[in-house]
Amino acid sequence: MVAAREDGRTLVVLANFVSPLTVDLRAASVPRRWSEQAPRTIWLTRPGDVLVVPVPLSESFCHYAFTRLGMPQDRVTAVTVPDIPHVPMADAVSAHGLLEPLRALLRERPQPRLLPTALDEGCVALAAALGIGIEPYEAGGPSARTVRTVADLNTKSGFRAVAPGLGVRLPYGAVCAGADLPRVIDELLAAWERVVVKPDRSAGGHGLRFVTRDDRLDETRRPAGGYWVVERYVEHTRAVSAQGECTPDRVSVPFDGEMRMTGGAFAGYRSPPYDVPDLARAELTEWTLALGRHLVAEGYRGPFSLDAVCTRDGTLYALECNVRRTATTTPHALVTRLTGNATPAWSTGTVRADAPRSFDTMVEHLIEAGLDYRPETGVGVILYTDRPVDGAGWRYVAMAADHTGLTEVEARLAAAFGHDDG
Incomplete structure (x- = not known):
């Protein structure tokens, strides 16, 4: 049985995928499509937490996730905040009249704090309206300067303005x-x-x-x-990304890996990287730490990532940074939580079933194929978000002890379901 946090805190996990930090919200279909992945934040919760999501969670997915986490399902409360076109999710909470219901939930919980996907102005205002702090910030929360820095560095131009001074090579x-x-x-x-x-x-x-x-x-x-x-355009052999973490007195790089790309779009991840030169990997770590130190000086606390490409001769070029929880942050937290090991081999991707399936049917097929994650071996596959809208393109996390084992798991997954998009 998974216990509540040792310090007794309650987290309000805000899956604000719809945020002006990530995209111009006039492109309404884009953040709405990203919101379909919001159920993955369930893997961050512990007993007593509140999960605020833009789409409802299915009973099947909740049962699946909490069973694998060893948690009672009724100890996490999910609140759905439906999407409002062109409106950040944090602002939609108030627009839907959900502030008072949230306040009522939090009055029953100890030391509640907001854990947003993206630190935008809306989530800061939401925390203030709820009378709670923002995780992992100290008392008083992030300053206006910090919030501006986060907004700037989530633009391509903002990153390009800062990177040269940090010794980061750009195209x-x-x-x-x-x-x-x-x-x-x-x-x-x-x-x-x-x-x-x-x-x-x-x-x-x-x-x-x-x-x-x-x-x-x-x-x-x-x-x-x-x-x-x-x-x-830089001709390259690998697209890579490192995840940084900022605390008040330290910057760390919890993991790095290779990004799977389709037409320039992120399609999955594999960690640790398999065929990236040691010097390039070390340089990526050095750049990530330098960026993290800059963020700490600006008051930022929490995760961020640095994306780059590696040429055939091993030269690294940085492309952008993402100062928020990214598409790899939560899967890594899931892997670490399930395996108890911060550095196993793991990957994310999308496997396409040959026909639409229900969530329970997909899980049954994983079990029949011998692919369902087994904690005693630390090997297998987890469906880390809810049923896709089309019922066919399923996002997964695969885990194994090493690259050889991971390759085998993914090959078996692709064979069992026809082909792998990741």
């Missing part, structure tokens, strides 16, 4: 307003055969485009609103 590039985008693209294509065009504030590959000299003058180069970053 050649430029920041511009949408009206100047065609000109800047042409200027960079005069020097480089291929460039990458990115919205200044975006995540998960949203809005990213690759442009070559042969491309026609089409939507790619027409003026657009907002701000953009145009960079030389």
Whole structure:
């Protein structure tokens, strides 16, 4: 049986995937699609916690998750805050009239604190309205300066402004307003055969485009609103990412790994990295620690990541940082919690079933295939979020003692369900 936290705290786990930190909220379909992954935050909870999510959790998924965590299901309260187009989730709590019900829940719980996915202005205001602190900040919470720093560094231009001073190598590039985008693209294509065009504030590959000299003058180069970053495309063999953690007196790198990418979009992860040169991996760690020290000086506490690409000769180029809980933060917490080991081999991806299935049916098939995670061996697969909307593309975490074992688990998973998208 999993006990409550030793210090008696209660966490209000806020799955604010819909946040102005990550994307322009006018692109309503994008944050809504990300919100479908919000049930994964269930793996962060302990008895007495409150889970605030934008989509309802199925009974089957809750039973599955709490059984594997060794927790009684009725000890965590889930509150659903339906999506409101163009409105940050933290603001939607009040808009749906849920502030008082949340206050009532928290009056029954000791030392409640808010644990947001993204530290945005809305979540700071929500914590104040609830009369609680924000995890893991000291009394008083994050300063306005810290919140501004977080917002800035979650833009491509904000990261590019800070990175050189930290000794971080970047691809050649430029920041511009949408009206100047065609000109800047042409200027960079005069020097480089291929460039990458990115919205200044975006995540998960949203809005990213690759442009070559042969491309026609089409939507790619027409003026657009907002701000953009145009960079030389770096030919690379691996896309890598390291996860940092900031505390008041220390910065650490809990893990690093290789990102699985599809068309520039994040599609999964494998940790530790398998075929990245030692010097490049050490440099990624050094850069992550340097960025973390900068964040600590700005008052930031909590997780962040640094993404980069590694060329064939082992040269590393940083692309962006994400100052929030990312697509790997919660899976890593899940792996550590289930295995009791901070550094097993693990991966995330999406496996596609040949036909839509219910959650319980998918679990049954995992068990029949001998793939369901077994705590006595530390090997197997966990479905880390709820049933996908299409019932076919299932997100998973795979675990094993080493790379060889992990490769075997994923190969068996792909064979059992047809093919693997990850």
